Amino acid sequence: MENDQQNKKPENLPSFPHRRAAVKSLQDAGYKISDAQFYRHCEKGMVRINPDGSVLESEIRAYAVNLKRIAGDIKDLNDLQSQKTQAEVEKIRLQAAKLKFDQEKEEGKYILRADLYSELASRAAVFDTGFRHTFNVCVREWIALVGGKPEKSADLLQALNQALDEQLNSYATIKTYHILFVEDDIENKATD
16 A cells, blocks of 8 residues: 555646656757657656656656756746756856956956046146146247237136136036946045
């Protein structure tokens, strides 16, 4: 009686009606298996067959773990092994991308958003101060070069400063730059 209970097919579990359907399912999922090979493995006890000839889906899944896949792209979304493999590959790709990004960040290829804004502001300030100083120092020389009147230097200086302001406003407006911002909670301690 105990032996009969072991040979009975459990009720309500997904199964294949016969061995051929199980082999077809494996082949459709991309596994490299022939009918004869599967039948031999069944006879060796590698796959348990129910007394009515059906095969439990769980038996086939356990058996498929050791099978080779046919080369090519497996798109069977019902196949748990295929989904697991795809998820593992995606996880490895993401980990590799994160490691590469972290390495590039350490190499200085990326900076924090706040650092970028500070850098842009400081460069603009240096740019502005440098031009205004140059204008003040060279205004009389430039007027003399063009044969003008040095007493009108204040007007020329005002016109140059206005042109500079327009250029700086244009410089300060970011329209077509592609910048990658990295959020980082750790304070960077620059050693300049």
